[in-house]
Amino acid sequence: MSSNCESDKGPADNCITPHMTDKTTPHQTVVHGSRARAASARCDRDASRPLFWQPGVSCLRVLVLAFPLAGCEGMQSVMDPVSRDAYLMAQLGWWMFAAAIFVFIVTIGLLGVAIMIRHGDKKGVPSFRFSTGLVVAGGVLAPLTAIIAVVISGVLISDETEGDPGLAGPVIEVTGRQWWWEFRYLNDNGETVAVTANEMHLPVGRRARIKLISDDVIHSFWVPNMQGKTDLIPGQTNILYAEPAQAGRWRGQCAEFCGLQHALMGLLIVAEPTDAYDAWLDHQARPAVVTDHPGLDVFVEQNCSICHTVRGTRANGTRGPDLTHVASRATLAAATLPNTRGNMGGWITSTHSVKPGVAMPATAPPPDDLMALLDFLDALE
């Protein structure tokens, strides 16, 4: 699955866009939609089986294998840093790894020598001085050197990676939810400019200030290519800085166990040049491009609007992700599925087969209504 992407594009390149462009093709849309529905029909829970043994992810497997998300190894990796912060941490890791290998070889080597060698007095007992020297050198001096190196490098690098020097960037408030991310872009007065979910755009070369909060349980915001993780803890606000050095897309994931679907609480980072970023934010800040559509009526009738907001329309729920510009996003269900029309249909109609336990109820409007709904959501660029 991943080879097609790797072969022609680097991991940091736009790996998700090919699938995004697919979705406008009508023919494919139908195929995707029906396959997703067929998949969901197959995957609906069999009530006769005990809960304990019910497979929970089979439907997700069908969807994801049919429509690979990205196919980009290295998109979520400590070892491919794209910011100075992550670069310093990766370098530190490599240095410590090298030192650890050295210490391991020396210690095990000495153990090997100790086993093989025969010297000293008749019984082979080495002199007291020799043994003491061994213990002091290996057991005290060597670890002490390592401690000093680790502590000093740790303090210096933390100081840099956790501070906010550099060109001030956007201020983004991240709220962790079970099991998705809400991103609020704030202006200088701390007012919300735009709200989006699971996809964070960042300007290249500027240091974004990310405020981390949570209303439910503890989550942890982690985009390994960009920065170390920091927890989102109810009752407190933690700060994290992110400063991508190049444009590209990276994936992040919740790193603190937060319940049933912790495994599928992903997010996408899109780093863009400043002008592209500004244009994006400007667009995100506007109300929805479509405010009158038969699909909107379905959206309200089917109670989607109780939880979801589409700015500029009567849908103003706040429990779920803001869908004002949902069609502009690359993924669905917290960076779990590519945002295709088929996946959207599958997600709406058999939510709990894709991601069991999420707060969103599965909804099955009549086929025509569903198509109208999907048309509407497709239009929310």
Added chain:
Amino acid sequence: MSRVPENPEATTSIRDESDPQMRARLAELEKTWQSPRGFIGWFTHVNHTSIGKRFLITAMVFFLLSGLLALAMRLQLLSPLNDVLDAQTYNQVMTVHGTAMMFLFAIPAMEGIAIYLAPLMVGARDMAFPRLNAFGYYVYLIGGTVFFLSLPFGLAPDAGWFNYVPLSGPEHSAGYGIDVWTTMITFIEVSALTAAVELIVTILKLRVPGMSLNRMPIFVWAVLVMSFMILFAMPSVIVASSFLMMDRLVDTAFFDVTLGGSPLLWQHLFWFFGHPEVYIILVPALGIVTSIVITFTQRPLFGYTAVVLALVGVGMISFGLWVHHMYTTGLPLMGRSFFMAASTMIAIPSGVQIYCWIATIWGSRPRYASPMIWVLGFFAIFIAGGLTGVMVASVPFDRQVHDTYFVVAHFHYVLIGGAVFPLMAGLHYWFPKITGRMIGEQLGKWSCAVTFVGFNLTFFPMHQLGLEGMPRRVYTYLPDLGWGDLNLLATGGSFVMAAGFGMILVNIIVSLRSGEVAGDNPWNASTLEWATASPPLNCNFAEQVSVKTANPLWDWHEQNQRAMVSGLSTTQRETIVTTLLDALPQSVMILPGPTIWPFVSAVVASICFLGLIFSPWFFVVGVFGTFATFVMWFIPPRYTTDPNADLPEEAKS
């Protein structure tokens, strides 16, 4: 009191079977220390050899069960979006695996081996409070069984072994799962605490004359350090889980942010226990390794004092580094830097120990019997785990790998390498003492090799997975992240490792039936547990001895003579009490015999703890109910008619 004999007058050992009078005395003594037979009798045992063996066997059963859970998890993670286990089941399995490995296997196994061996090593006839010992075992057995049974009944906790609030709080975890965790873990901690008290007093007061603190075997030192750590670490997890229990059951607000509570309070309390916990498991394992190194090099340990100080140092430092589990919670950098320094400090005492072992081994041409092979496996894995431990102690690096598979790899290296390998080494080493038969040598070595290979295949790739961004505690992962191959390798490795443990099990069963008869001291070891029969007599030692050095058996052999204590009764359970530091004879303790009451107390207490899940009134019932059984347990029987022989108030424990 200790006198050097001017003219050592040879007296006959009462184990000299040629002397009919001695034989009669020994028979009488053995009868006094005999544990009752039969089904009811089983519940009245108080001898430490019996209780220690039960702890060990029960812990091994939980180890096997939790290991099977690990295999189930590995099967689920075999490939991306696999559906062997659903999310709910996976989270339960993961939680029970972690909790059981920590609370139901690792600590009780270490306690079991300590309860079995420490009294023998200090030459005592039993532990200071045999009935408390039995009580602790039943608490563990009942608590552990209830906890584990929650899984097949679908009532298992699912918030991970460290059970963070608010996820585990009343709002986000409905149902009984977390309640089972809080009540049963608190309950099982009671057992750990009784064992700790028991071990501390036994080691400090029941050492044979002459075994001053600086002559104590290193294993006994390690057990002493472990027990003190349990004493001061467990209360904080008891407090934490009581807070959580009350939050869930009677609406207190310890962790409720809206009412002034704090989720981080849980983390501080939990890790103040949780970090020492790791060393509670590690420290006795280091003691086991030391015992084996001494025996198989046939040399006294180099740097006895240094190793003792290192053990004590590990114990003390371990209380000062809990915050390194909380580097990502937004604490000030200043504070985290302090804990970074403290965490890396552990490298010094660990290094001192490792190099003292190397110095001891240096040029000794050790004997490569199976226990020593397991110790060599321990060296490789534990050093690797220690080194990644220094890496994760670094704040910036940890902010990347915290809560990823890198950490999963790290702590399995430390815990399996640092505790399970030594435990297996100890099992092979003391098997002849416990069962009277040698364990199969060839299979012992092969099982070690297979486990070693399987272990590294399973856990080494996890370092890489963590660096590739795989968080821990995920029930599945997307195919495109490229984690499939290494996970496949890890799953394959886990089955190799399981095969290794299977071989150990087969070896144990075969050796129990047809192993070579061991004799008293098959390895020519130097410590007192080898001075009695294999398996030990009911009374442990037909005569308590008096020692002059740290390696008494080697000295006896060299001088062809040994000193003993005479004048202990053969009709009641007596053991000698000595002073704290120098082990000068002080008095004689009369130990209580078999009784059913500790079992009854444990049953009543467990009913009360379980009842707490349903009604807080069980707390009141529990206080009075348990008190009533304690009175029955301590009550002096027929004291008015028999003022001299039976003095149960003293003997109460």
Added chain:
Amino acid sequence: MKTWIDIDASELPRLAPRTHPLWWGILSAVAIEAAVVANLLASYFYLMAQTEGPWPPAGTEAPPILWPTVFLVLLPLSSVTMWWAGRGSDRGDKRQLAIGVTASVGLALLALVARSFQIASFDVKWSDSAYGSILWTITGFHFTHVVSAILGTAVVAVYAWRGYFNPARQLGVIVDTLYWYFVAGIFVPIYLVLILAPRIL
């Protein structure tokens, strides 16, 4: 191998109440309980430190000072009677022992009544705030300990009246007294933190 007798244990005391391992066992139990109290008080301070604004939280009165002070006086008083009972026991005065432990039980029961008055007058419920939770928990923890110490001592009192103890056979009295001292003594830091500190700070 030759075996020679180094120590003859037949002369050593069998009862030795003051060097008995049980005394050390109770001391360990006391250490555990003290660690629990330390954890509880640390939690109290932690919750206090991370609460913005006043402590106890605005709208909550600190616990009234009268009844806990009565409690604070009665508990050490009952320790004095325990000590006096122990002295009697040392001399073999069974009557003094019996009267002493009974007086202690009586004083502690009085203290318990005073404590109950105080708990009834708390301005806050355990479910109202984290402050209420920790206040009730620490109070309840100590209350339970006083109850169990009273129960234990009551059993000792029964045996004392029936003449069971003598100078050699008084281990029960000694360990019970040790535990009693602990229960009385541990109230001092609790009193200082929960009752006095909010009043004077």
